[in-house]
Amino acid sequence: MRIYTGRSSLMEPAMIRVLRRGMEAGEKDHIVVVPKQLTLQTERMLLSALALKGSFRLLVLSPERLCGRIFEAAGQPEGARVDERGRVMLVRAAVRSVDDRLVLYHGASARRGFAERCARQLELIRQAGLTPDRLFACACQAEGMLRMKLDDLGIILEAYESLLEGRYQDGETEFAEAVDRAGDAGFLRDACVLFYGFDLAPPSLHRLMAAVAAACPDTHVFLPLANDESARDFDTYLPLKGCLERLTVAARRADVWPERVMVEADGPSDDHRLSLGAPRQAPELARLSGELFAFPVSPSPSPKAPTRVQAVTLRDPMEECRFAAALCRRLAMKNDWRWNDMLILCRDIDGYRQPLKEAFRAYGVPLFLSASRAASRHPLAESLTDALRLAEAAPRTEDALALLRAGYMPLERDEANRLANFIEKYALKPWALLRPLRRGNEAEREALEPVRARFAAPISALKQRMQRARTLKDQLTAVYGFLEDIDAADQLRDRLNALAAVGLMEQAGEEGQVFNRIVGALDQMAELMGDRPLPVAELRQTLTESLDAAIIKPLPQSGDAVYAQTTDRITAQRVKALLILGETDQPGTDTDGLLNPAQTQQFSRLARAWLGSDGMELSRMRRFYLKTAVEMAGEYLCVSAPLSALDGGAQHPGALLALVKGVFPALSVRGGISDDTGVQWMLRGAPAAAAASAARSLGALDEGEPAEAWDTAALAGLMQVSPAPQDADVCRALAQIDMALRRGESADALNPETARALYGALRRQSISRLEQYARCPFAYFTRYGLKPERIEPFQLNVQDEGTFFHNAVHEFLLASMEDLNRLDGDEAGRRMDGIADRLLDTMEAEGPLGDSAVALAERRRLKATARTCAAVLAGHMQGSRFAPAALETDFGTEDGVARLTVNAVTGECTLEGRIDRIDEWAEGGYLRVIDYKRGGKPLALDEVWHGLSLQLPVYLAAALKKRGEQSAGVYYFGLDEGIMAIQSTDPGEVEQARLDHFRLTGLAPDDLALLEAQSPNFQQVLNVKVNTGGTLRKGTLATDANGFQALMNRTLKKAGEHLDGIRAGQVNVAPSQFRQQNACQYCDWRDICQFDERLDGRKGE
Structure with a gap:
């Protein structure tokens, strides 16, 4: 075994040289073993470097495929092979079987994700060759939380290996069997084997390398490890030094004596040294490669800023991705580079997935995202788990809605949306969907019953099959039957073809994988989980965790594309341009097992084995990956960071930008909050x-x-x-x-005849409709012309609360007409309690309140608020000369000559509405109007002047005309809980703040005698303040009789103008903008007009 060590940029040319010499020297087969994710990329690179169109003598294999070749040559081991999905299932079964013996992890099998994390931890333990007994021995030496974790892991490992024994092969067992059989694999003896692209290989892979070397004398391992241990940046390579030491130990145990070959950029070559010459790299990048993570750093002496190294800060990840796409486009056009000459690295590649796709599509730059995702996140897998939830004993409405909207049930999209709206509108429980519809009117039921039946049929069939199932195999057959009932395979094929037809090959590839992942998970459950049927919830959770471990990977396309991958992986191929995105100071994920980095370090020391990276090693490996990436870039590097996250949270540039600037002090970081000219041109x-x-x-x-x-x-x-x-x-x-x-020109008005057909002659009109027109003509047209139906969830909402409070106050005043001015607060509260209970009972029996725990809390809140309002009302009326004279008074056409009319240019119109309360001082000949408000804002005279607030002045005008008296003011009374933010704890100050909070707000008379007639304590009842000299304080909203009349005249004039606009057919999208407020903010119809104040040529007025 020859182990080649050197800096990352030298490993590829070293491997190619060894491979070329070997292929030129004889007829041996050459097997290049690389990590699974690098197989296709390495194969393309080698064919290009060796100028081959193909070769039967050259194979690129993953370690798993190498094991398969060994088994083909030396005999298959006993037991069925299980992948990550099966491993998670077996771990879950093992944890469940020993749950009563566990301490820390007792009951953990019910938590989603635990089985997957536990499987990953057991994988590390078994890769290190540890047995349950070794685990128990380590636990005895440990303390605290680590001791409990190791004890439980030892119990779980014992159960897991018992399930595996003689029946199944997982990854570690497979590697161990391959190690045992490598010597009998004849193809290895006459081959040349090269291991390339591995950094922190686990001990099990080291043992496989050693076994292959024992069988194959021509074995080569390429390890990216700097040879000079005195180098200023060698600290970054310490994890690789440990890896070399572990590989050497594994080789010697296999009776293989490894030979180290140091690969250098210069100097002489001999048997233990290979000199290749420095890789081609721009001088600035070469300097950065040498100085990055070096200590002490040697800054560039040049006073000029580098041209091949850039640093940029952008507003957010979306702008960052647009900048990256624009930069790739510019580099390709300027330098005549291919797209795959550029590489994008991003630590949070999953979070940047969608912004990258959108940005590169906008700039016409092909992109390949090397980011996998769990099969459980695919809509078909989610549909399957939602359907299983509906087959459980207590299904949830949100599962039915999610299943409807996933798009795989036998419904058209419009049908699914209409049924979903019906469910929300009438608060249907999931079980009600499996029976004919009963709620809703006849027309709704007739239209939606066929839709419901088609939706329910596959679910009902699944539920019935699950109930009849006597074995787990029967249950899994029922699950597969559901997939057949919804034609899942055909739907996926249609989606795949549709995506491929528009060039979205990556997404099409994902569609082609998910069905196999689901079916594979079902097959492994049937193989691994025995015959005993599972509760539906447990079956669903087991399937979900299995699909969590099943990865859907994008498949690289044959076409040219910019490659994007995570920074937490070795960069094995040279590129011309490297873009590193998302370099903020946010910490990365430390571990995906059950032990944190500190516990991993302590466990490794106790076991005297490598059991995964500890915190320091993780930090060094992140630096190593970044350094490797920079070494592999030949011509250009750009590092960028967003100033805010996708959710708007502030972000700060990470250490990499500071380190780059430390190497190049003259480097200026571009972008930022202010517009950078060069960046804006490029975008x-x-x-x-x-x-x-x-x-x-x-x-x-x-x-x-x-x-x-x-x-x-x-x-x-x-x-x-x-x-x-x-x-x-x-x-x-x-x-x-x-x-x-052109919206302001092209969509301003309907034909007046069309408007008349939509709205009628408008001989009568309510104030609320006119106010809607004043806020936005298009909103009026939408609501009263188009009349779209709003789907309100069948639950307590603001309108329901408003109706309750109006009714409660109305009944309270009716019951208190005789003694309201003498009623104390406690008695008022008791009286209101009886009224509120009666109204709430009705809401519970017939309305949306219900009898759940949440509903009971809402009931208490509504009742308490009503009680507070009653006490405040009674307090307002104590000692007042005014008394309620009319409650819930309608005005309009029934008033005869006393009706309130508007003489608009387009014709007369009677105004109509309902006044909540009119109080009267009969002896004085005055009345006041009070309107109840659930929240909202106080009366603003400038809004009245511009016609945006009509209600109170029109109510006053109607009351005066109807009753023939003089005005004592017009007010709002707030119906709320009286909860205030106040710093003081003094009871007197708190009570005063409460009284101030409940004061009547509106327009009062400026006559002190009239104010005192309304209440002896009118400054606590009305929103007015009096100076010590007896005059009203400046800023108080008060006026005399002429002022009230002017206000009413102005309001009626604006009402007439609004009527003229409606009759003329004005429907322009012109939301009112007043005092930094826009009518769009709370508009129900905003999604229809899609008004954008940054875009629309005509603004609101």
Whole structure:
């Protein structure tokens, strides 16, 4: 065995030289063994480097495939082979079988993810060759939490190996059997075997390498380990030094005496030294490769900033990915590079998956993401687990909704959405979906019953088969029957073909894998789990954990593409450009087993074996991977970091940017919060990307902001885009922008006749409708013209609460008409309790309140709030000369000559509505109007002036015209809990704050006598304050009779203008914008108009 050591950049050329010489020297077969994820990449690299179109003498194998070749030549071991899915199943079964003996992990088998993590920990233990007895011995020497963990792991390992014994082969057993049989594999004796691309190989792989070397004298191992232990950066290579030592020990135990060959960039060559010459690398990159993670660092003496090394900070990961795509496009065009000459590394490759896809698609750059995901996250696997949940004894509504929306049930998308809306609207329980519909009106039931039946049929069949199942095999057959009932295989094939037809080959490849992963998991369950049937919940959890361990990998396409992978993996192929994304100071994941790094370190010391990386080794390996990547880059390097995460949280650049700047002090970090000119020009370098930025830039122009040079150039370039097929997406985007910019011209109005057909003649109109039009004409058109149906979940909502409080206060006042002005707070609360109980009983029996624990808590809250409101109402009326004169008073056409009308330009209209309460001082001839509000904001006179707030002035006008008295004010009374944020703990101050909180807000009269008539303590009842001189304090909303009249006149005038606009057919998307508030903020119809203040040419008014 020859072990070649040297820096990472030298390992590839060293391996190619050995391979070339061997293939030129004779007819031996050459077997290159690489990690599984590098097989295809290495095969392509070797064919290119050796100028071969193919060769029967050259094989690239993973260690697992090498074991398979050994078994083919030397005999198959006993026992069925199990993969990661089967391993997790067996570990789960082992944990369950010894659960009563476990201490720390007792009951852990019920936790999702435990079996997978435990399987990973047992894998490390078995790779080190430890037995249960060795584990128990280590536990005796350990203390605290580690002792309990090792004791439990020893018990689990004993049970797991008992399940394996003589029946199954997992990865470690397979390696051990291959080690035993390697000497009998004849093909090894006459072959040349090269192990390449491995860094921290586990002990089991070292034993396999040694066994192969014992059988094959021509064995070579390439290990990326710097030879000079005095090098300033050698600390980074310490984990690889330990790996070399462990490999040497394993080889000597197999009677193999390894020979170390040091690979260097310069110097003479001999039997123990191989000189290859320095790899081609730009001088700046060569300097960075040597100085990165070196101590002490030797900064570049050049006063000039490097041109081949860049550092950038961007706003967020999305902008970072757009920058990466634009940079790849620019480098390819400028240097005539192929896409696969560029590599992207990202620590959080899963988190960056979607931003990378979207950004590279926008810039027209092909991308291959080497990021796998668990099969359990595929919609088909989720559909299967949701269906199994529905077959359990206590299914959940959210599982039914998830199954509906996954897209695999025999329903059209529109049908699934309509049935989902029906479920939410009527709060259907899952079991109700398996029977004919009973809720809803006849038309709804008639339309949706066939849809429900098709949805329920596969679930009912699954449930019945599971109930009839007598063995686990019967249960698994029932599960497979469900997949057949929904035509899962055909649906996946159709999706695969559709994705492939539009060029999404990576996603198509994933669709092609998932069915095999699911069926494979079912087969292994049948093989491994025995005959005893499982509870449905346990079967579902076992299947889910098995699919968690089953990986769906994207398959590399034959076409040219930029490659993207995680930074936590060795970079084995040279590239011209390297982009490292997401380099923030966020910590990485330390372990996926059951022991933390500190416990791993202590366990390794006790066992005198390598059992995974401890914290220090993990840190060194992260540095090693980054250093390896930089060494493999030949022409250009860019390191970037986002200033905020995908969720908006602040991020800070990581140590790598600081280290790069330490090597190149003159380097300037580009980007940041302020616009970097070069970055902005590059981000608009592709038509699709320029089209996306055009929306923002045109919106800024419409606001009067000056255009930036890069935006002007991008817009000019977009004018030249032709309607060619390759630019179809860009043309569609431009058309959408054009429509948005012209929205103020093209979609402003309906024909008045059309408006009349939609709304009628509008001889009567409510105030709430007019206020809706004032907020946004399009919202009015949507709600009262188009009339879309809103699906409200069948649960307590704001409207239900408002109705309850209005009814409760109404009944309380009716019951208290005789003594309200003398009623104390305690009696008012008791009276309200009886009223509230009666109303809440009705809501519980007939409405959405229900009888759950949450509903009982809501009941207590509603009742307490009603009690508080009653006490406050009574307090407001004590000593008042006013008394309630009318409750829930309607006004409108039934008032005859006293009705309130608006004389609009387009014709007269009667205003109608309902006034919550009118209080009257009969002797004085005054009345006041009070409207109840559940939350909301106080009366704002500027909003009244602009016609945005009409309700209170119109109510006052209607009451005065109806009753013929004078105004004593118009007010809001807040119906809430009276919860306030206050620092004081003084009871008097708290009580005063509570009284202030419940004061009536609105417009009061400026007559002190009239204010005192409303309450002797009017400053505590009304939102008014009096100076010591007896005058109203500045800022108090108060006026005289003329002011009230002017307010009402202005309101009626604005109401007439709104009516004219409605009758004229105005439907423009013009949300009101007032005092930094936009009507879109709480609009129910925002998704329909899709108004964007950055995009739309016409803003709200």
